[in-house]
Amino acid sequence: MNVPSPRPPTIGNPAQPSGATSPGAGSKILYVNKVGSDGWLQALANNSNERVSLFKYAQVADVQSRGGRTYFKVMEGVAKGRTLSLTDANAREHLGPIGPKRTPAHITVTYGSYDPNWYSKARDERLPQQTATLDIAGVKSTVTMNTVWGTGYFPLPPGSYTVLLPDVPHDANMTRFYRRVEPQLTFDQVWFPILFGNNSRYVHIGNVSDGCVTVMDFARWPSIHEALLSHRTVDGRGVALLTVKGKPERER
Structure with a gap:
């Protein structure tokens, strides 16, 4: 236009x-x-x-x-x-x-149940999910904190973390097929690194988590994306402060 x-x-x-x-x-x-x-x-x-x-x-x-x-x-x-x-x-x-606002967004993730037989419609397979509930600016979503077990991945420990600015577009092949169940899915290639270890954990959409905060309610992702990117931490490197509460039913 x-x-x-x-x-x-x-x-x-x-x-x-x-x-x-x-x-x-x-x-x-x-x-x-x-x-x-x-x-x-x-x-x-x-x-x-x-x-x-x-x-x-x-x-x-x-x-x-x-x-x-x-x-x-x-x-x-x-x-x-x-x-x-x-x-x-x-x-x-x-x-x-x-x-953006020059104050960080605030995310709370509270651990829920471990479901060893969670069904992914998009992937047409059963997955062992450690679930949790994410809350940001009143938007709530079910997330998985880990899906891949026994290979070094584990749910993020309870505590406080900084969510950083997005790095680069992530591979569309990792998320684009989720449009099978949510045709209006957008912003799927934006992943937000979490300041922890080597920063390889992210807040992102999907059904599989390698220790990430993986949002499984695809329709809520645009609102979460906006709530994150419209804020900045004091040092300008991040977008949000993440608080993880409770204890995962399955830790390793």
């Missing part, structure tokens, strides 16, 4: 989290306000055909239009510090003034 404006709007310079690079005085600040159904916006790296993925509400600075393209510097996430560009038309459609 083209908006009859020659370039993206200019807004004030909000306070920067410590995890972001501060833009220069007078720098134009915008945010990714629209992403694709996979949860990402694709932009081109400066002077190349390399495509770089940006998550919703990613902050960009030094926004300027030249020769039909809008150039900007990424201020957070894996692409932080890189100069990328979009066509002017795409920039008007996808970049805007709406940024």
Whole structure:
């Protein structure tokens, strides 16, 4: 959709989290306000055909239009510090003034029962699930905290954790087939790392967990995705504080 404006709007310079690079005085600040159904916006790296993925509400600075393209510097996430560009038309459609709240979201996960014979309709198989209930901003969902047993994976121990910014688009083959049961599923390639160990555990959608917080209520994922990405932790590296309560019925 083209908006009859020659370039993206200019807004004030909000306070920067410590995890972001501060833009220069007078720098134009915008945010990714629209992403694709996979949860990402694709932009081109400066002077190349390399495509770089940006998550919703990613902050960009030094926004300027030249020769039909809008150039900007990424201020957070894996692409932080890189100069990328979009066509002017795409920039008007996808970049805007709406940024995240500078306070973290709060997630509570409370352990429930262990179901050794949980049925996955999407996968058409029985799975041994350690279930729990996730609550964020009043949105509740059933999650699995572990499905793969005896290979080093185990449910996240009770405690407090930081949920980090998304890293990169995750393999569509791991989640896209869930559209068999939820055709309107979106943002499935956005996974949020949990600050624990080597950060290989995530908050994500699916029916199989390798020690992750895996959301099994697919229809609620867009609301959870929005509640996470619309917030930032104080240091700017994360989106939420996660509290895990109770005790799993099966631990190892």
